[in-house]
Amino acid sequence: MDARKDEVPFDAILEIAGPFDAPAATRLRKFLAELSPDRSVMLDFSHARDISDLALATLAMALRGPRRPRVLLTGMMRHQERMLRYLGVDGPVVEPRGAGDLPG
DSSP states (O other), rough: OOOOHHSSSSSEEEOOOOOOOEEHHHHHHHHHEEETTEEEEEEEEEEEEEOHHHHHHHHHHHSSSSOOEEEEEEEOHHHHHHHHHHOOOOGGGEEOOOOTTTOO
């Protein structure tokens, strides 16, 4: 388990596995919309594959909303991190992968 996961208390840690496409992002967006702003959730993308840019755009909408839970994204490749920054998601929301990971 990642040290960051041990240090920060979260109400939920969700492991995103398999393809992360627009329908999966829509389901995740609805889940996040139902959480109150005082909640916190970690989304671990280290086991996701085929992460589409459209899915990232859908997720970005959920992460920019005014009444959203505290969210930390982990396990994303550099391409996904860059896309989220382009879409207005930045700062402590995205935790980069370790230095030994392949470039995205």
